[in-house]
Amino acid sequence: MSIDEVESAARLDEASAALEDLQGVLAGEEPIEEALKGLAEAAVRVTADAGAVSITVIDGDDARTVASTSDDVIRIDAEQYASGNGPCLEAARTLTPVRVVVGETLERWPAFADAATDAGVRAYLSAPLAVGDDVLGSLNVYGYTDEAFDPYDEALLRLFTTAASGAITAARRSARSRQIIANLTKALVSRAEIDQAKGALMAVHGIEPDVAFQRLVEESQVTNTKLVEVARRLLLSLREKSG
Template structure:
């Protein structure tokens, strides 16, 4: 009976990441909001990375960096320490667009606040990868992988996670497109509703005052400017006053 040789350890790790990527592609819907995509990204990454105990996702928001997804709330605390100190591997990876892989004890001088927080949580090693949207070359933030094993990550893990983040960028792009499309639809719905209300208000003024559509619209605009209110609000108030009579 032939014996099937065991797959080399690097290939096993490659299998884990390939399986994680397939899960990400299978479960991330194009109509899934960005926070849900980032959370799924974190959960998939922790499954697909050997010795990973937790994963968080740092996003460079308009009002500063924030952790928008994590598999362990304690890691969000470590991230917040970095944000407050304005230094740490997550921010370094995000701002330099380069991976950061190290043992926590080696960075006490470089990032003392981060090291104290990591030690307190039992974290011994980390790997932070920049998250980029490839087509737009837009920087999203960083994917942060934490481990309680000092020897957790090596250059091969870094290469695998680079492939992972490249694939994940497509899911993030889809989520953003869905979000923007949803906002456009909402704005269009508001605009159509406003137009209908303004037309109805014009009709009321035309019937009450015996004036034409242009004069009715001018009266609405004049009232809007005098009250410093949006035209649709003035129109809606007029319609409500008529209904309540």
């Protein structure tokens, strides 16, 4: 086995170990930012010529860097978000890895080129993060020589983009589930307060449930106040009178 083959095998072993560590972090329900930070650190270790790695997450029209191995290069991605173009956004839009030599991008992506040059970055490789047609963002690798990165590096990064895409998707599903539960809990509490207010009106005025509810609705419309707020005010008023 040649020296290059030994080095490649070692890098694959380290990549596999890093991905196993990531699975452990996710299983422990660590914050997604922590998991992606660990993945970025693993990617920079196993990608030849990588000086730093960042991870971009895109949500609608909003793009942000959620993990980076160096604060020095975050501005490079921020300039792309601000201008609306650059290799990390291009990779996400086309779902294709984008490898560029910074000095050759001045006319196409001037904001990116200026920020990268200021940080001493000479080459930049972005790989898309996606599940099917659902674009999640990109994994971005910074190199400090023009010759940094090759097709093998792109292939290796697919391991990390697959893991990152899965982690982001799982986190979003979890967040949506928590929001649904929170909304349901809020709705149940609101309904209970409205029912209490309706019952109080029935007891005080000797009216039917439908009539009591209609009075709450009318007060809500007249005062331009949410129905649950009307119910809370009524209950508070009754408690103050009874106290």
